[in-house]
Amino acid sequence: MKNYILITGASSGIGYEMALQLAEKGYHLIIVARRVEKLKRMQRELTTAYGIDVHYFGKDLSDTKQAIDLYHEIQMQGFIVTHLVNNAGFGAYGQFVDTSLEEELKMIQLNISSLVILTKLFAQDMIKRNEGRIMNVASLLSFIPFPYYSIYSASKSFVLSFTETIAAELAGTGVIVTALCPGTVETPFHTSAMRRTNAMFANKPMLAATVAKSGIQLLLHGKGKKIVGFNNWFISNLPRITPDKIMMKIKKHLASERI
Numbered sequence: 001m002k003n004y005i006l007i008t009g010a011s012s013g014i015g016y017e018m019a020l021q022l023a024e025k026g027y028h029l030i031i032v033a034r035r036v037e038k039l040k041r042m043q044r045e046l047t048t049a050y051g052i053d054v055h056y057f058g059k060d061l062s063d064t065k066q067a068i069d070l071y072h073e074i075q076m077q078g079f080i081v082t083h084l085v086n087n088a089g090f091g092a093y094g095q096f097v098d099t100s101l102e103e104e105l106k107m108i109q110l111n112i113s114s115l116v117i118l119t120k121l122f123a124q125d126m127i128k129r130n131e132g133r134i135m136n137v138a139s140l141l142s143f144i145p146f147p148y149y150s151i152y153s154a155s156k157s158f159v160l161s162f163t164e165t166i167a168a169e170l171a172g173t174g175v176i177v178t179a180l181c182p183g184t185v186e187t188p189f190h191t192s193a194m195r196r197t198n199a200m201f202a203n204k205p206m207l208a209a210t211v212a213k214s215g216i217q218l219l220l221h222g223k224g225k226k227i228v229g230f231n232n233w234f235i236s237n238l239p240r241i242t243p244d245k246i247m248m249k250i251k252k253h254l255a256s257e258r259i
């Protein structure tokens with residue numbers, strides 16, 4: 001039986017780049033996202049180029065039932081997931097009172113609920129094997145929640161605190177749980193409204209390939225959390241030395257539309 005790295009949200013951005021770079025290193029992959037055509041193409045290209053095994057599952061993980069189904073389908077096919085990357089996620093931008101509640105509830109299901117489901121189910125198997133690695137993709141906003149990104153920021157704060165607590169609980173079991181915390185990354189994640197904010201001009205977006213490389217290092221060899229890039233590390237520490245009132249003013253300015 002073969003060992004696999006499972007990546008959710010592998011059809012685009014950071015997840016896609018991680019899949020490419022892990023394939024180059026010879027790892028077998030299970031890739032998950034909604035756009036099956038993209039996954040199918042990736043399967044064809046990566047198996048041809050690198051001679052690895054790639055299996056894909058078209059799932060909408062904003063529906064928690066599909067997250068549970070994903071686990072059971074992988075079990076039934078006898079694939080062993082040694083590494084899990086909970087990367088799929090999306091954000092929304094706007095005044096909380098005006099944004100779509102339906103979209104926000106989906107965001108909570110995807111960014112939080114399905115991540116918890118997959119972590120729990122795969123961690124249980126990993127503990128039985130006395131080894132495994134889980135990497136959850138959090139964000140710089142896990143440390144500095146931004147106005148106009150209320151639910152997204154809160155979801156990523158959840159991801160970081162959840163990851164840190166279970167990493168401590170699982171210490172000694174052979175299962176290592178880590179959190180990747182990117183700043184702004186150039187991917188289709190950003191809507192046109194997000195792209196007009198001051199933050200997009202103040203902090204140059206990093207390349208998805210650079211963030212993926214950092215993520216792979218953390219996934220394969222690291223521990224704890226990793227904030228990608230020195231600038232982002234510095235920004236993540238600003239709340240420690242800046243009064244709340246000033247910090248919120250800075251964040252509101254950064255999250256506002258550039259005029």
Ligand SMILES: NC(=O)c1ccc[n+]([C@@H]2O[C@H](COP(=O)([O-])OP(=O)(O)OC[C@H]3O[C@@H](n4cnc5c(N)ncnc54)[C@H](OP(=O)(O)O)[C@@H]3O)[C@@H](O)[C@H]2O)c1
Pocket residue numbers: 008009010011012013014015032033034035036059060061062063087088089090091110137138139140181182183184185186187188189190
């Ligand atoms: N870009 C940034 O600036 C940034 C910064 C910090 C953290 N992050 C985090 O990094 C992660 C990856 O984001 P990205 O920037 O690479 O964005 P992206 O290019 O938009 O990729 C998101 C991935 O998630 C998948 N996805 C979205 N909704 C899904 C759903 N309902 N069910 C299953 N898969 C779904 C998408 O595939 P389908 O559309 O095919 O389903 C896609 O593969 C996210 O968790 C994001 O919050 C991003």
